[in-house]
Amino acid sequence: MEKGHQIFGIRAIIEAIQAGKEIDKVFIQKDAQGELMKDLMKVMKRASVNFSYVPIEKLNKLTPNNHQGAVATIAPVSFHNLETLIETVIDSGKTPLFLILDQISDARNFGAIIRTAECTGVDGIIIQKQGAAPVNGDTVKTSAGAVFNVPICKVEHIKDAIFHLQGSGIKTIAATEKTDQNIYDLSLNEPIAIIMGSEDRGVNPSVLKIVDEKAKLPMFGTIASLNVSVACGAFLYETVRQRS
Numbered sequence: 001m002e003k004g005h006q007i008f009g010i011r012a013i014i015e016a017i018q019a020g021k022e023i024d025k026v027f028i029q030k031d032a033q034g035e036l037m038k039d040l041m042k043v044m045k046r047a048s049v050n051f052s053y054v055p056i057e058k059l060n061k062l063t064p065n066n067h068q069g070a071v072a073t074i075a076p077v078s079f080h081n082l083e084t085l086i087e088t089v090i091d092s093g094k095t096p097l098f099l100i101l102d103q104i105s106d107a108r109n110f111g112a113i114i115r116t117a118e119c120t121g122v123d124g125i126i127i128q129k130q131g132a133a134p135v136n137g138d139t140v141k142t143s144a145g146a147v148f149n150v151p152i153c154k155v156e157h158i159k160d161a162i163f164h165l166q167g168s169g170i171k172t173i174a175a176t177e178k179t180d181q182n183i184y185d186l187s188l189n190e191p192i193a194i195i196m197g198s199e200d201r202g203v204n205p206s207v208l209k210i211v212d213e214k215a216k217l218p219m220f221g222t223i224a225s226l227n228v229s230v231a232c233g234a235f236l237y238e239t240v241r242q243r244s
Contacts, residue, residue, distance in 0.1 A: 005074045005137065008067040010036045014043050022075040025134045026051040029059055029069035040070060048129045048156060075135045082126060082153040082161055086168050089123045090191075096170055097239060098124050098193035102158050102203050103131040104228060109199065110135075111142025112229035118146035120236040126153045126161050126193075158195075162210055165193045172211040174203045175235055177225065179214035186215055188239040196232045 007016050007023075017023055026044060028037075030053045044051050062071045089096045099122050104110055110133035117125055132154075133139065140147050155161045162172050170191040175183075195211060197203035208214065217226065217234050226234070 005076055006063065007072040007074060008063045008065050008070070010040050010068045010070050013070055013072045014040050016072065016074075017043050017047050017049060022078055023047075023049050024073045024075040024136065025049075026070060026072040027054045027059060027062065028052070029056050030054065032069040037069065050130055050132065050134070073134055073136050076137075076140055077135055077147055077152060079154045080124065080151040082124075082155055082164065085124045085151055085153060086165065086170070090168065094123075095189065095243065096191040096193075097122050097236075098126060098165065098170065099232070099236075100126045100158060100161060100172075100193055100195040101132065102195055102207055103128055103198045104196065105131065105133050106199055107133045107136055107138040108142045109133070109227070109229045111139040111147065113196070113232050114139070114143040114150055114152075115146045116229065116233045116236055118143075118150045120240050122150060122236065124151040124153055126155060126158070128158050129154050129156060131198075158204070158207055159210060162193070162195075162207065166212065171213065173213045173215055173235075174208055174211040175216070175231060176203050176208060176214050177216050177219075178202075178208065179216055181213070181215050183215040183217055183235055183238055186213060188242045192239070194232075194235050194239070196228055196235075199228055 007013050013026060026049055028051055059067050059071050099117055114125065135147060165172055170193050172193045172195060174195040195203055217231060
């Protein structure tokens with residue numbers, strides 16, 4: 001993690017959150033206690049800041065400084081407002097193409113997806129504040145800088161984002177093996193948002209219940225699934241093929 005993209009120390013992190021800094025994630029020492037730590041937890045929850053508990057060894061690896069049991073990463077990009085972005089894309093006259101990442105947690109997978117999204121003309125990527133991969137140095141490097149070119153929106157709940165997209169006339173399509181429908185059988189020429197699930201469990205079942213369509217990729221080998229960034233690329237390039 002680049003030193004310029006981190007904040008260490010409880011009070012410093014509290015002040016950064018209250019000042020409106022784009023905090024991507026806070027790492028908290030397991031079993032950390034004290035009134036100041038309680039204050040930090042309250043501030044983070046109030047601002048919906050993504051955080052996780054880690055061993056002290058992890059914090060010591062992040063910084064040799066006196067971190068007081070807390071280290072935060074600052075996002076190298078500014079996040080966009082979803083409603084504003086949707087309106088902007090629709091008003092531009094182009095056929096919208098959005099990508100929703102349902103708690104993809106690996107920064108390198110995230111970066112690879114952003115890189116493909118930029119190459120295929122994705123208008124915006126939507127992630128959830130809690131449980132999503134951080135936008136950190138690994139993300140920037142793996143994306144080959146594409147993270148600076150594709151708008152990213154952080155939302156409280158993926159389902160709320162889906163409802164908003166649907167209300168704006170954008171069809172939602174979940175990538176899942178829990179369907180008989182092939183991605184190649186769908187028309188992708190209309191406004192769409194493709195939903196990719198997490199590395200370990202795929203798209204959340206509660207999300208699958210509210211999407212407009214479900215689609216899968218044909219599989220002919222003995223392995224039942226693809227890496228999520230590879231699968232995402234296949235979905236996006238089928239969209240490009242149909243729209244070309």
